[in-house]
Amino acid sequence: MKILMTGGTGLIGSNLIPLLRPCDISAYTRNVAMAEKILGHKIHFISNLDQLENVNEYDVVINLAGEPIADKKWTPEQKQQIETSRWSITEKVVQLIKNSEFPPEVFISGSAVGYYGRQDDTIIDESFDQAHDEFSHQLCERWEFLAKQAQSDKTRVCILRTGIVISKRGGALFKMLPPFKLGIGGPIGDGQQYMSWIHLEDMLQGIVHLIKNDTCSGVYNFTAPNPVTNAEFSKQLASALHRPCFLKMPEFVLRKLMGEMADLLIYGQRVVPKRLLESGYEFVYPELSHVFHCVKK
Incomplete structure (x- = not known):
């Protein structure tokens, strides 16, 4: 299987690539030297998408690029x-797919739960259509619209509305840990806003699940089944670190x-992965307590 990926040097992409081995992987990057340090030398790097006329040779295209x-x-x-970092690359990739006589079987493209905008405690699945019109929604709405233009009878499109990705390897948790380790971490504002999170392992395994299941297409919330x-969230993190949580x-x-x-x-959203669960995916980390168990180590 041949795979083309954008955003391969980010937290998700750099951890997804080893999981996709031994597939033949090409990665688009503006900085080949940096990408080689992160991803190694066993990947074909593309420094300019304009070098490609189409993506006939690829079975899967994964689009994760973005500032x-x-x-x-x-x-x-x-x-x-x-x-621009999201929209322009997505437009280019979609055009390459449209230019292909033999387009990829699946196009997986990023988005975020920010699509829904600020919400209260309403439980939100993929059918929710009352998004709050603000920057995060406008960003994701256009991003998704562009990606969906690749849909055809030959190519299925899967959109990943991703929550806060939790991992000790980087990302949000990595930035949260220092104040909590010092005992000065705590809730933001009144703390009643919901955090829709997903463990990195489920993020990666979920993408592989979509690639392998040819009945999967459309929008998928990539969040754990139990937002908090x-x-x-602050209480559980502080408890795992044996620190107070009052500031x-x-x-x-x-x-x-x-x-x-x-x-x-x-603000936040209480997002659940209804379609991912219905497709048969079983979460490795469905509960936050399972995630924070590893923080103690």
């Missing part, structure tokens, strides 16, 4: 970079530090 959404303050310029409030991060402080981007932490 990290929470690494920098959302200035107008940063917002544009976040959008930010207060519960709260006031909303006004977060807004002063992060600006509009603070909305990602102050």
Whole structure:
């Protein structure tokens, strides 16, 4: 099986590639030298998608590229970079698929639970159609629209609406650990906003599941079956580290530090993976307590 991947150097992509072995993998990257350090030399690197006329030779295309959404303050310029880094690559990949006489069997493309925008405690599955119209929704809506243009009788498209990816190898948990280890971690605001999370292992195994099951297509929430409030998340993390959990991060402080981007932490969504479960996927880490057991080590 031959696979083309964008975003291969990120947390998900770099951990997915070893799982896809011994498949023949090509990775699009703007920095080949850096990608070789992260991924090794047994991968074919493509530095410019314009080098390709089509993707006839590939069985699977996985599109995970995108500027990290929470690494920098959302200035107008940063917002544009976040959008362009997702939309332009997705447009190029979809056009390559359309140019192909023998297109890939499956196109898997990223998105996020931010598609739903800020919500209360309503349980949200893939059929939910009352998204809050804000930056995260607008970003994901356009991203998904572009990806869906690759759908045909030859190519099925799977969209991954991903929650907070939890792993000791990097990502959100890696950034959360330092203050909690120091005993100064705690809830954000009132802590009642829901956090829809997924363990990295389920993220990876879920993608493999979609590749292998030719009946899978459409939108899938990539979140664990049991989302929790930010207060519960903080409590469980502090308990796993044998630390207190009483210091709260006031909303006004977060807004002063992060600006509009603070909305990602102050608000949330209670998202469940209905379609992934219905497709037969069994979660390795369905409960948060299972995840934090490894934090103690």
